[in-house]
Amino acid sequence: MKFIINGQIYFDSDTASLSPVGGNDELVQISNPAKRLLLLLIYHQGEAVSREVIFKKVWDDFGMVSSNNNLNQCISKLRRVLKNLGAEEEVISTVPKLGFMLLQQIPVMELSEENPPDEQLPSEAEVNEPDLTSQEIPVKTEAPQTSSGSANGKKALLQRLKASCRLSRNWSWMILSLSLILLGIAATLVWSPVPAERTEIYVGIAGGCKVLMSQDIMADRDQTELKAGVMNYARRLAPQCGSNEYMLVIKSSSIKPWINDLTRLYFMRCGYLRESKAEVCWSLNEPANYAPLS
Secondary structure (H helix, E strand, O other): OEEEEOOOEEEEOOOOEEEEOOOHHHOEEOOHHHHHHHHHHHHOOOOOEEHHHHHHHHHHHHOOOOOHHHHHHHHHHHHHHHHHOOOOOOOEEEEOOOEEEEOOOOOEEEOOOOOOOOOOOOOHHHOOOOOOOOOOOOOOOOOOOOOOOOHHHHHHHHHHHHHHHHHHHHHHHHHHHHHHHHHHHHHHHHHOOOOOOOOEEEEEEEOEEEEEEEHHHHOOOOHHHHHHHHHHHHHHHOOEOOOOEEEEEEEOOOOOOOOOOOOOEEEEEEEEEOOOOEEEEEOOOOOOOOOOOO
């Protein structure tokens, strides 16, 4: 039986060897137990094969001594050889407290002329019933078989398999990129700074207006001196306010003054729109048709 694993590795169970596709110079011989183990995992691809089943099918049925140490060494050897021959992703996965599994997403294609019928994975109760020989492990096929004597058919089959692998990798990269973009958007929404709520304090009366000042202006400053300076300037403006109006002093957070250690303040007249629960502010110079807010 001959297989192509992951579109990269040629596995010949007749000679117990692994090699890169199209590169027989790098032929790697593996032991008979390792060969039988790889065949068993291929046949049950995507299924967890227990250690007890592996002991029976790989060692016990052939009069050999099975042990956890022998199995672990076999798995380690197969993983190392597969990686050295170009398998960048994990092929054989450990199933904790059970056994091992050949991952379902790894493409495996049989190239032998014969296609033996599928057999069911033996249950734990059937472990002691011998039914496997060194060359009779049935294997699932995932593509139409191709005659090994036809070079053109084999070449076309390899090309289709490689194209399928490339398409699968492209989709994986697209899904990964989309996931990272969505994760970045979610992180931006979660950790974006929330603007601090503005708090205003009463400073005094200027002209006919109450003067309110944003509390953030007070940070790191002499409050008495700052309030006196604001009120002095507000009185010079001599603003006139209606019953629902007031003078508001705020600090610019978007425009820097030309001297770095200065703070730029804005004096505005504001009023409440009670029906719409809104606040309206405008310059101190009255427009031509200005009427106080009622």
